[in-house]
Amino acid sequence: MTQSFPEEVLEHVFSFLTSHTDRNAVSLVSKSWYDTERWCRDHVFIGNCYAVNPRVLTRRFKEVKAVELKGKPHFADFNLVPEGWGGCVDPWIVEMGRVYSGLEEIRLKRMEVTDEGLEMVAKGFGKLKVLVLASCDGFSTDGLAAVAANCRNLRVLDLRECEVEELSCHWLSHFPDSFTLLESLNIACLSSEVSFSALERLVSRSPNLKTLKLNRTVPLEKLSTLLQRAPQLVEFGTGAYSAEGLDAYSSLAEAFSGCKKLKSLSGFWDVIPAYLPAVYSVCSQLTSLNLSYATTQSPDLSKIISHCHNLQRLVVLDYIEDTGLETVATSCKDLKELVVFPSDPYVADANVPLTEQGLVSVSQGCTKLHSVLYFCRQMSNSALVSISKNRPNITCFRLCILEPRSPDYLTLEPLDTGFGSIVENCKQLTRLSMSGLLTDRVFEYIGKHAKKLDMLSIAFAGDTDLGLHYILSGCDSLRKLEIRDCPFGDKALLANASKLETMRSLWMSSCFVSFGACKLLGQKMPRLNVEVIDERENLNSIPENVPVEKVYIYRTVCGQRFDMPDFVRIMGKDKADVYNLS
């Protein structure tokens, strides 16, 4: 039947498929569908840059307009991946520059980006419209200057949570005076000053600017100037939200009231509560509010939130307290996503009145809530059960109880039943992060119920290999599994080796997976890279039955990579293992 459709018809049908998973599925139907699909796919997503390589990309897809690449494993965000591990984007840029002259969008996450790479981007992709660098590092303001100077078609420059070497404040001035296309600029991650006059001129000549996220160094006094130049803004991130005296207040309030399209606010470093009411005029428009740098007390936070009746996304510190979350529960009936970060993560008893009760309140009052990231100091099974029954529509549940292995604070039991209830009631759950005292039983529940679970993060949990076995054998949709400090070893891993090929990746650190098991796994599974990441000296003399520090296992069609530092070994790929030759 597939032969009866001319290619043009198939292509036309495929053009309605935008999700890459759909396109991947379609390409598996038959050889001709695969061929048709590859000629017309123009948005490519690569979730693990080492699963393929640049040549594989350019051989398969010929006219790519947008590429998205991810590099380091997620736990790199928490410093668990040593510096120099890999994920450098330069080889990709070289190869794509050779083939995809029409490339318009580059989105990178957790990749190492160099100034040379940015220069290649700037000079090689004349049609580039979108450059999003999320959690990337390795580059400086020089690279940004090259992008500013050369990317004549740039619409979006988004430096999301990057680490940038800030050599100069003048890189913004490299946008030519004739450049007026900017739609989105996010420089919130920069810690040094940028030239304000360059910024102001840039904003003034960008009538399509919808997103502007400033960094901390832009003073509050300058905000009204910027807002007056860009009243069409939809997303705005302030700088430090404090000033001496209140002189700047009325012009700021007036400037905010002029922003009729504003839907998202963030920034608010060093907040002076007296200035918060300046945003009241836009609160009812807001769908997204990020106060996670606002180190101010609950009453101030509650006041502003109580005005935000249309809020869908709230990010806040635990200064909000349980009482503030009750305000959220009553005021923000459209809330879909709640994130509560800890203000003092390293202090044992920080005495902040934010408990499990806050989350329970929100789960009761906000019927559309589906995504939660919550840091707190105590939790109970009964609270978790309530949350799961209140909100069976939760799809992403990430709970971090600050002290590892904390039991139910009421009963001192493990939190197995609580999390079990989450996976049992929230049938659409795709992402779960757990904490607290957890035994193998919770993994039994997860394996049994969490059939849609895509990503699971585990720390300081479980008793035996059974725990890991339940997960690997039960979670049918699992693609990303990251584990730290759990007593999981070789048996479950080896027994479920074939499962690993159905997943994007598995990370295990400070567990009990031995060198020998890694080697064996690498030998038996040619389409898996079993990367042992271990910074100890004299690795060659460590016996095979000793656990590795970290192992990162991912499926790949390319075999081993050749850019590994000396603390990374891909195990089992040849008789004597693969050692870095430098």
Next chain:
Amino acid sequence: MDQTRSTLDLFNNVDLTTELRLGLPGSDGKPENVKSSLSGNKRTSSEMGSSSCTDENESRYSPPTKEQVVGWPPVRSYRKNILQVKKTESEMGSGMYVKVSMDGAPYLRKLDLKMYQSYEELIKGLQVMFKCVIGLYSEREGYNGSQHVPTYEDKDGDWMLVGDVPWEMFISSCKRLRIMKSCEARGLGEFV
């Protein structure tokens, strides 16, 4: 959590596991040995409550201390820094300036104790400020061997040797600093 039924029954179609055993050389390969010597963390029990303690038999693969568990809690580093910056800024507002005199120097200096986290840093700072060498502290000998001895006046008005009490106690009780010449400072040591 019935371990006995677990491993053998469930993994019986895998021949891979027979080639491997857990355990350090010389051990009998029981998981418990490896666990206790490698992670340093006790198996959890309800009595432990919410504190985790390191195991007695730390091995050569000993883990970091509780305070230094890398990457926990899972908060991005730029998020940690925000609050610390905020803290030091608010503390700098109040400052903790004390006068510092050095025997033989024509004028006094002022120094913000809050800029330092430890005696080591303070001594380094003093050495830089006064271009002198103070050397290392020892409980028995004080600053024996160096030309200059750092002392401080505490809340009770007594002159004390810098380094005897814990740092936190020191900065809360130190009113002023004096760098004495060691020949004069010998008197202090005799009465301690």
